[in-house]
Amino acid sequence: AKTARKRGKSIVKGGLGTAARTAGLLGGILSFAVSEGIIERNPAEGVRRPADQRRTRRLNREEYRRLGQTIEELAGDETDQAILAVKLLALTGCRLGEIAKLRWSEVDRAGQCLRFTDSKEGASVRPIGKVVLDVLCEPSTDAAFVLAGVRKAEAFGGLPRAWLRIVKRARLVGVTPHTLRHSFASVGGDLGYSEPTIGAMLGHAAGSVTSRYIHHLDEVLVAATDRVSETIAAMMFEEVVQNGSAERASTEDQPDPQRAAA
The missing domain is CATH 1.20.5 (Single alpha-helices involved in coiled-coils or other helix-helix interfaces)
Incomplete structure (x- = not known):
């Protein structure tokens, strides 16, 4: 015009x-x-x-594995922040902005959750799996953000471009950070969890877990999130973290929808 x-x-x-x-x-x-x-x-x-x-694109088992292989191959060539960001996006179902601005003060290890002070729904409590806690190593510096920038008080700003490099290397067509969020929900559906349970995992506004007054998440919800993230980790890295130790998992194993907890 x-x-x-x-x-x-x-x-x-x-x-x-x-x-x-x-x-x-x-x-x-x-x-x-x-x-x-x-x-x-x-x-x-x-x-x-x-x-x-509506977005319907989701990653299948082979695409998850390609993404996992790519970030393993790029270790040392790509920034640590970008590698960590992709892992967190895939294993939590969080939005890109939530991960990009995630602060260490919002990581609640004891409660096994992320306590966002300002998300799309406002203050939001998000359950996370044990495999996510393993990925979130304790910070080696006094950086405020999990994805720290050059300056400790700032967040990493190179994530959008890094994302494009990684998905291109992984040969993933039409895949955006939101695709990982949708895929997380889809894996939850494959495992037999109900829509309200999946919505609570993702922090949808309708879910009661988004309340700023929540202090302890329901154990069943945390267990459900644990299982979804473990399933995705198994597809990406062919290993499942159980009780602090990594065990190899066959790529032929399929999720069992009979073990639904909701």
Whole structure:
């Protein structure tokens, strides 16, 4: 689209999902204007919005293994922060922003959870598996963030580009950080867990675990999260962490949906 500047143009990006969310935001603004008496009617009322397409891409067993092999091969060539970030994204189902800004003060080892002070849903408590605690080694410095930047008080800023390098090396087409979140939920479904349980693992706003007043998570929920993360770790690295020791797991082993805990 041309702009007022000579030979200027603006490039607008976004698909149907962006259009739907933008129309919804505009409708909300205009509804507020009506309630305040600024305008008499909402001109956006009745306007049909395009359907926001759901993401259905998930990693299969072979793709999980390729991702695991890639980050093992890149150890020493890629930054430690990027390698750790990919592991955490895959094994927790957290959002990219939550991992990128995760502080050591938000890691609750005793409670086996992450206590986000500011996530998409506000304050949120997120259960994590024991394998995640093994990945989260104690910091060797007094850095504030798990993914520490050059300056100790800042977070690592090279994650977006590092992610693109890693998925390209792993030959994973159409895979974004959100794909790992969706895949985490899908593995939970494969194991037979219910939607409310999976939602609680992911920290959805409807889940009671997002309350800032929660101090101790339900043991069943923690055990469910433990099993999902162990299953993913087994697919990625062909090993499962049990009682602090790594045991080799066959890649032919399939999740048993009969052991559902919810």
